[in-house]
Amino acid sequence: MYRYDDFDEAFVRNRVAQFRDQVERRLSGALTEEEFRPLRLMNGLYLQLHAYMLRVAIPYGTLDSRKMRQLALIAERWDKGYGHFTTRQNIQFNWPRLTDVPAILDALADVEMHAIQTSGNTIRNVTADHFAGAAADEIADPRPVAELLRQWSTDHPEFQFLPRKFKIAITGSPNDRAVTRAHDIGLRMVTQDGQPGFEVVVGGGLGRTPMIGKVLRDFLPQADLLPYVEAILATYNLLGRRDNKYKARIKITVHETGLEEFRDMVEAEFPARRALFAGGDQELLAQIEAAFAPPAFRNAPVDAYETARAADPVFRAWADTNLAAHRHPDYAIATISLKAHGETPGDATAEQMRIMADLAARYGHDELRISHEQNVILPHVHKSDLPAVHAALKAVGLATANLGLVSDIIACPGMDYCALATARSIPVAQKIAQRFDELKLEHDIGPLKLKISGCINACGHHHVGHIGILGLDRAGVENYQVTLGGDGTETAAVGERAGPGFAYDEIVPAIERLLRAYLEQRESREETFLEAYRRLGPAPFKAALYPEEGRRDAA
Amino acid sequence: MSRRFTPKVVTANALIEGDVIYLTADDRWSKQHHEAELIEDEAHAEIRLLFAQAQPDRVVGPYLAEARPGAHGPEPVHFREAFRTRGPSNYAHGKQEAEAH
Ligand code: HEM
């Protein structure tokens, strides 16, 4: 695993020392809240509805067992024994006391982790495909590039006060699992004439004005990455609106400027930027790449796997649902669902974190990943070890076989935690998962992305859910709007609003009607919900959501 | 004609724990909504808010939240304020924890 160098270590420790001092000055009254707020946000500390929340970056979603164990320790010692994994490959602790936060940051620094640039108008945690370095369909591991971007962007003096937050995602696979098209910059690794490079997508984003990113360059040679990204950021830094927070993201800049003109400006800036890079970045990249060399895969028979599959239907169901193809034929990528029916999506207890750490150390070449879908991944498991992994997961409630199904829901914290929320999202997710579990319908329904946000900011990615749910406050009552047909992959699309929203106790039955309509309308089991929606359009689904209206129209 | 003033309580988050707190009539900060001072007069509300804002070493972000009289003291009006009196709905954490003890 990549290790930070002494420079990083000193930088992070320094930041912790500064923050400890800032907390003391806040407590003594030397700093007002107005003065302190930007300082705490720079260190990932938010004040939510009921408590502070500390957001910790998990760069490109990669952890080892040592880091995971430290997260468990923090959860136990300073929080309420659990942590919440988020759609941006972060972990959030929901209950730290202000006075404990410097100690938590020190504990993070002990394992080379931190909360820097998890907030503020800076370049945020760079996210990557959670199957990076393991997926069978991958062209190249995107994490070295993500790490290069992380080093380049951390504390970059030119980009600490951007018009707004800035999010970069990268995938090394043609199957986009990193939602690159909904990011400020999305990078897709591609090759041209045998040369590695990137397709550069710009101006995607969710929030109140969702937009799918547009291709700025269809092929950027690998060596030009940093200067080109710098040129994009410099152009945005200059053009981006600072008068209106809702129009400050690069998606609006690109939209208002026009893609062609924006591209011309970036290209005009690019040569000067490139001249400043003397190749040091490429040397660094080569060093980083060496640190990301694949583990020494084991050659061993896989009979144990086949035997367990044949003998144990519970194991077979889990294997069929939660495993993905690995680049090594004897290995599998195992996704651990943090979506047990009725539990909070993305939450893991300290005990569960320790079990996952143990399994990674024992069976997984000491690697763990966090997905934007709020699950944990063991990216490299030899197939013969899968029965043992499954048994250990089952013992701590982590063996739910629901990956990619209706109960594998992304839900933002919503009004149970978030100060910006207009409605709750977690209990809606819990109730939908429980309902479809009761009905025993989710395997029949098949692949489905259901995503819930508790306000228009769209942290729960509802715009790109096949079914999206947006919680709103309508005249002092929680109200849930449904969007249909969204897609976060390489065929990205923003979902369309189906119609008027539903009350809190109406939303679960509405989703049930919607999915029953799909089951009736699909051509075969092979036709997924999204495919059926694309074939049929919204009409039959709207009819299922709003049966009253159909009756009224017919009358 | 002046609009009728809807009753309010002063609420904030505690500086160290972040927990939701309410200003009482005897100038304490309570974790219980029903112990809050129910303010029925606009001018008095302003004074009480200023009083809260003058305590940055104890509270963060004080504001006036709508409330109404209830059997045991003031009750929240909006659902957001109702959630703030309890804590999250997915775990018995926050104030619900204290109640369970
Ligand atoms: C203290 C809690 C949070 C606050 C204050 C917050 C704030 C915001 C705001 C204001 C936006 C809209 C940005 C814009 O449209 O310009 C946003 C978007 C977003 N946030 Fe959060 N958020 C919080 C929690 C989370 C969590 C828990 C996650 C991950 C589960 C998350 C992930 C995202 C994502 C994916 C987006 C949409 C992508 C985009 O930036 O366009 N946020 N957030």
Ligand code: SF4
């Ligand atoms: S979508 Fe809204 S409610 Fe949900 S976490 Fe983001 S800001 Fe909070």
